Amino acid sequence: MARQVVLCDAAGRPTRTADLSLAHSGDGLLHLAFSVYIFSPDGRSLLLQQRSMRKRLWPLAWANTCCSHPRLGEPAVEAGRRRLREEMGIDCELKPGPGFVYQARDPGGRGAEHEYDQILVGTYAGEPTPDPAEVAAWEWMGLESLQTDLMARPERYAPWLHAGLPRLLVPGGPLELAGGE
Template sequence: MHDQVVLVTENDEAIGLMPKLEAHEKGVLHRAFSVFIFNSKNEMLLQRRAFGKYHSEGLWSNTCCSHPLPGESAHDGALRRLGEEMGIQAELEFLYTFQYRADLENGLTENELDHVFLGVSDAVPVIDPAEASDYKYLTIAEIQADIAQNPHAYTEWFKICVPVIAREIGH
């Protein structure tokens, strides 16, 4: 079950399951989520994806991102993975959903209907080294400046989300 993704229509209707790697090899639209955690200083918690991940290894990204399990809501999946990847529990607010397609290394393609959640926590992350190799806190302005200088250091979905997140939180 953990290596299956939920295939969806553009209206987020589940239409089947597929192994995660196969879905990325074929570029099939599937459900995903992205979590953005801010601390009380209004800094975003970023994670550096673990080296050895099947795509986007070593790139900086939002606090947590993954795929809900079959039968699991995007919200419940986001809560579960936030705990598994970063050792954090937080209330999550749904912000929006967007669809994107991006060609990645190794001939893989992201084609996701991504559910975006926002939360606040001052908990110290306890990262799962299989998922994340590092973490840091940055303000939205610092993130935007660094993406402008080093766009290849960040995941594709993160670069799409940052301007929307900045508007959502009033930056």
């Protein structure tokens, strides 16, 4: 059976399921997603991943630590921890941050994203052991350097990172959410 995603309304309420390929075709069908942001314990660096060349959408783009789709009935935090283990070899506590809707067409014409994206935040102090089928490379990047590079080379980064990161860089930002220092 083809992989399914959970379609939703603009408030993130599930409506039905659809085939993943269909949800990412054309302008995309609005569906549930999550984006995991793992920060260093001091909150100054974010663990980034470069998406595998095998990814249909935004291959080799740099993105937040991990992102995917929850299964039907699976809470976002559980889904985030599951995919964080599978993609990056990391297990840590995650806390929900803000959710938001974004839509973007892949620059290579391979489809689109239209997601209600639930941000999940955690801290970690080690090195990941990523799955090479999912992750081409990884890097801890300082937040100031990341913000500068996002402006200088926006095409290098996935659109959900552009949309999500500013929602965390506010008073009481990521470490308060993650329960860090």
